[in-house]
Amino acid sequence: MWRDLGAIGRDKDSGGYRRLAWTPADADCRAWFRAQAETRGLAYEVDRNGNQWAWLGDPAAGDAVVTGSHLDSVPDGGAFDGPLGVVSSFAALDELRARGVRPSRPLAIVNFGDEEGARFGLACVGSRLTAGQLGLDKAHALRDAEGISLAQAMERAGYDPEAIGPDPERLARIGAFVELHVEQGRALADTDDAVGIASAIWPHGRWRFDFHGEANHAGTTRIEDRRDPMLTYANTVLAARKKARLAGALATFGKVSVEPNGVNAIPSLVRGWLDSRAADQGTLDLVVAEIEKAAVERGERDGIDVRITRESFTPVIEFEHALRDELGRILGKDGGTAVPVLGTGAGHDAGILSGAVPTAMLFVRNPTGVSHSPAETASEDDCLAGVTALADVLEGLACR
Structure with missing residues (x-):
């Protein structure tokens, strides 16, 4: 998965990624997501705001456990910011199946559109629209550096810009959203911990x-x-x-x-x-x-x-304490060492959704702390530790 996705939208000169929203590179990433969903026999759908969903179980049943992140990038961004969360979500589902566990709650993987805001100047557009934090008029007024509006870009990419807006029915189906992300900073770099839990997002x-x-x-x-x-x-x-x-x-x-x-x-x-x-x-x-x-x-x-x-x-976003503590219990099972709890200055879709559904985040150690740059990295062992941690969390939440 990582190899196939890694070739999409990469600039040969800078080595960074240019996966701006509603561009050909973004379309290729979206096609990759759909292929991953269909290969696993998951029910694939795109919501009214262009966010992609892959479902295991009945979406209408409610109380779903959702994971995922985003696939778009900042100009000349790194390979891990966003994509690590999406790739890890599919890999965690594979791990659950290898364990032979069966979710008792619907499970979904999501790719939120235009998280970085690199093209239209507003971050987390897909999740903001879904949560009702971005009005239709303001969304249609967003324009890129070439004067192309968000509505025009969506329409050119084959989506209906008139359909965008709040999606309370979808949010009501979600019982918990857990987003895995590469750490944007180096709080874990000098520790023995490959994975941390988010406490809050700075204002x-x-x-x-x-x-x-x-x-x-x-x-x-x-x-x-x-x-x-x-x-x-x-x-x-x-x-x-x-x-x-x-x-x-x-x-x-x-x-x-x-x-x-x-x-x-x-x-x-x-x-x-x-x-x-x-x-x-x-x-x-x-x-x-x-x-x-x-x-x-x-x-x-x-x-x-x-x-x-x-x-x-x-404003400051405190992730739901009960869900955060539950993650800590799951990952610290069998009397293990407590998992570090970290604050972050970076915004995320999980933060946007936190006002509507219980949300939490996992961070995978970044040895240099560099992010939004081609130098962004994480070791393979730490990424695999992140997959295992996410699988443990999904099993603990969705398979109980």
């Missing part, structure tokens, strides 16, 4: 900073006559790093666009996107407020109009 959001200046000639405009938004943007980037470091938070300007984007032209507009996260809401609010203040104050000095828009936000 996080994305803010767009628009710095409006005045376009002019780079070779003839005196320094004192310039209204250069690049200077204000650069100062804001440095301020973000400083404010986050002092508060023990995270703040990153990872995307920028420039107009008119000429080598010999002073920009008229610099637009940058801030991603900020912290362990608690108060810290996050403080850091973002200080970054915004630094941007506005520097803009006043530079003669730049600064406009700030919050594009998305997710």
Whole structure:
């Protein structure tokens, strides 16, 4: 499975993956998922929001145990973020069958669409739509860098954009959702533990900073006559790093666009996107407020109009304690050592669904902590340990 999936959407120059939502690479990943489901005799379906499902047992019976993750990537992303969870889900089902156990509850594997938000700028679109956290109008208004709307992209890929929206009936069938994911960080790297359990997802959001200046000639405009938004943007980037470091938070300007984007032209507009996260809401609010203040104050000095828009936000998400504790009991059986419980700054579909169904997460050790990069990795032994852990959890939840 890993070998077959690994060839899809990989850039030969960077070595990273470019599996953006509703592109040919995404379609190939979706075809792979369907083939895996049908090879195992699972009932395959696509929901109204384009998420793929593979069912063992009757979906209408309710109280289903669901696992899975996503197959799309960030630009030049790594091989493990998302796909490890999907591949491990199919492998865990194979393990359950090899053990000869029979689920007493319906069991499903899911591939949520457009989790990374790399194309349309909003993460977890598939799960947000399903959970009713993304309205139809806003969803249809999402556009990529080429001006193609989400609706147009879905339609071109063969899906009905008019059908998207909340899916409470589907969510009501789910008794528990457990997502396995490669660790995005290195909390497990210096331990003897290949697998950890998630405790919570930090509050996080994305803010767009628009710095409006005045376009002019780079070779003839005196320094004192310039209204250069690049200077204000650069100062804001440095301020973000400083404010986050002092508060023990995270703040990153990872995307920028420039107009008119000429080598010999002073920009008229610099637009940058801030991603900020912290362990608690108060810290996050403080850091973002200080970054915004630094941007506005520097803009006043530079003669730049600064406009700030919050594009998305997710509050702190505590995974259901009862389900989390149940995972701990299952994986710590026979008096074994307690499984580490970790917080994470990364968002996930499990976090989006947590407001509607009990959710939990397993992390597989990442020796370097690198993620969203071709250097992202996990050892084969640790991946297999993750499969075994997921199979144990599914057996404990669905086969009791």
